[in-house]
Amino acid sequence: xxxxxxxxxxxxxxxxxxxxxxxxxxxxxxxxxxxxxxxxxxxxxxxxxxxxxxxxxxxxxxxxxxxxxxxxxxxxxxxxxxxxxxxxxxxxxxxxxxxxxxxxxxxxxxxxxxxxxxxxxxxxxxxxxxxxxxxxxxxxxxxxxxxxxxxxxxxxxxxxxxxxxxxxxxxxxxxxxxxxxxxxxxxxxxxxxxxxxxxxxxxxxxxxxxxxxxxxxxxxxxxxxxxxxxxxxxxxxxxxxxxxxxxxxxxxxxxxxxxxxxxxxxxxxx
Amino acid sequence: xxxxxxxxxxxxxxxxxxxxxxxxxxxxxxxxxxxxxxxxxxxxxxxxxxxxxxxxxxxxxxxxxxxxxxxxxxxxxxxxxxxxxxxxxxxxxxxxxxxxxxxxxxxxxxxxxxxxxxxxxxxxxxxxxxxxxxxxxxxxxxxxxxxxxxxxxxxxxxxxxxxxxxxxxxxxxxxxxxxxxxxxxxxxxxxxxxxxxxxxxxxxxxxxxxxxxxxxxxxxxxxxxxxxxxxxxxxxxxxxxxxxxxxxxxxxxxxxx
Numbered sequence: 001x002x003x004x005x006x007x008x009x010x011x012x013x014x015x016x017x018x019x020x021x022x023x024x025x026x027x028x029x030x031x032x033x034x035x036x037x038x039x040x041x042x043x044x045x046x047x048x049x050x051x052x053x054x055x056x057x058x059x060x061x062x063x064x065x066x067x068x069x070x071x072x073x074x075x076x077x078x079x080x081x082x083x084x085x086x087x088x089x090x091x092x093x094x095x096x097x098x099x100x101x102x103x104x105x106x107x108x109x110x111x112x113x114x115x116x117x118x119x120x121x122x123x124x125x126x127x128x129x130x131x132x133x134x135x136x137x138x139x140x141x142x143x144x145x146x147x148x149x150x151x152x153x154x155x156x157x158x159x160x161x162x163x164x165x166x167x168x169x170x171x172x173x174x175x176x177x178x179x180x181x182x183x184x185x186x187x188x189x190x191x192x193x194x195x196x197x198x199x200x201x202x203x204x205x206x207x208x209x210x211x212x213x214x215x216x217x218x219x220x221x222x223x224x225x226x227x228x229x230x231x232x233x234x235x236x237x238x239x240x241x242x243x244x245x246x247x248x249x250x251x252x253x254x255x256x257x258x259x260x261x262x263x264x265x266x267x268x269x270x
Numbered sequence: 271x272x273x274x275x276x277x278x279x280x281x282x283x284x285x286x287x288x289x290x291x292x293x294x295x296x297x298x299x300x301x302x303x304x305x306x307x308x309x310x311x312x313x314x315x316x317x318x319x320x321x322x323x324x325x326x327x328x329x330x331x332x333x334x335x336x337x338x339x340x341x342x343x344x345x346x347x348x349x350x351x352x353x354x355x356x357x358x359x360x361x362x363x364x365x366x367x368x369x370x371x372x373x374x375x376x377x378x379x380x381x382x383x384x385x386x387x388x389x390x391x392x393x394x395x396x397x398x399x400x401x402x403x404x405x406x407x408x409x410x411x412x413x414x415x416x417x418x419x420x421x422x423x424x425x426x427x428x429x430x431x432x433x434x435x436x437x438x439x440x441x442x443x444x445x446x447x448x449x450x451x452x453x454x455x456x457x458x459x460x461x462x463x464x465x466x467x468x469x470x471x472x473x474x475x476x477x478x479x480x481x482x483x484x485x486x487x488x489x490x491x492x493x494x495x496x497x498x499x500x501x502x503x504x505x506x507x508x509x510x511x512x513x514x515x516x517x518x519x520x521x522x523x524x525x526x527x
């Protein structure tokens with residue numbers, strides 16, 4: 001028989017444990033099992049769940065496309081994961097259970113195709129160009145790329161190993177600016193967030209990020225960025241546990257994604 | 271009893287063994303001499319040492335206050351000790367976010383500092399030291415508090431009867447007696463600071479030579495240059511083991527306090 005303080009601790013621990021188990025139950029989305037009598041038999045027999053890993057800069061667009069796809073195909077679930085394309089590619093090569101990969105550069109997609117992990121050749125769905133983002137009041141009085149060489153200003157860019165960082169390096173070379181960043185961030189969303197909070201005077205992000213941030217940042221266009229566009233390839237992955245659904249979602253994004261991508265500020269693929 | 275113990279041992283030693291077995295030993299010299307590892311190593315040691323000094327300078331008085339808090343209401347001492355221990359249980363990234371909210375240019379303290387002195391703290395080496403001190407301070411405070419409480423009161427009383435002021439008693443009698451606990455706490459703080467990643471990358475950013483400590487460099491290298499990442503991992507493991515072995519288990523007193 002457990003008495004006194006030990007009993008209270010045990011009751012406490014049990015309650016915490018039960019709550020934790022109940023909450024993990026909420027985490028998994030519920031889908032109708034394929035062929036169950038409750039579902040109305042989706043067109044083409046597509047069902048199940050797929051995981052899509054995508055570049056951080058696609059986060060304003062892909063959720064809408066995923067929900068539209070799920071509405072068109074009841075009984076399917078599309079789970080989205082965003083991050084720096086090079087980190088995502090490394091995870092896929094290391095065996096992460098991902099069904100579709102949308103990268104922010106052909107170089108990071110090549111990491112996955114070189115490892116023979118794509119089920120279909122990648123298709124470019126959009127292109128993007130870099131833009132300077134500053135806080136709305138522009139406290140650093142940033143006028144253009146040349147200000148990135150000013151050591152007194154706090155400027156940040158993406159790490160050169162991610163696509164937006166590689167493009168940034170190209171743009172600086174084209175503009176002949178010896179940039180002195182104060183930090184190399186692991187993905188473009190980190191750069192944008194630090195500009196939004198005012199921790200940085202300026203950051204080099206994508207035009208789509210400036211648009212998505214709305215009134216939280218101000219954008220300053222960069223002429224040389226037109227010569228350093230990044231391309232976004234998408235491909236289903238051969239290790240997918242649900243390859244028909246992965247291919248269907250990829251085709252959906254390729255064929256039906258153009259209006260949403262254009263609305264977010266992406267450039268067309270060619 | 272044996273089987274779970276063996277499993278525990280495998281869980282602890284397994285990753286270390288895998289690291290040492292799979293390390294690219296034939297390229298190790300070239301990787302270590304490359305542009306990534308040595309600057310990060312120097313920065314890591316420099317900032318960890320600086321943050322340990324900060325922890326000692328701030329933590330010993332704090333520990334002294336806590337050690338003498340027996341007259342306070344129980345609730346107050348409980349809250350105080352919980353607050354001191356919070357960085358131990360807080361995920362480091364959360365600590366980094368909290369530090370940003372305090373010390374960034376729009377932060378609680380950061381905004382007046384920036385307005386008055388033009389001081390920006392994130393993205394500087396000082397930010398790394400602050401982040402490391404934040405996570406290392408609990409080790410030092412709790413270890414020193416335990417050691418101070420363990421000092422035999424008869425010595426301090428004897429010093430007082432011989433005419434020593436409270437300050438002199440503290441410096442010349444109490445602290446030397448608590449020195450093993452202080453050393454143990456300092457070493458744990460140092461080791462924790464050396465390994466700090468989440469708060470550093472969130473609060474201080476990542477710039478080679480300025481804020482890219484060894485753990486941050488390993489993370490950045492992981493995607494495009496796994497060889498460097500593994501080399502850094504080996505360096506960190508070797509340093510950690512060397513520090514712990516050199517102390518010959520005296521650091522355990524810090525954990526038991």
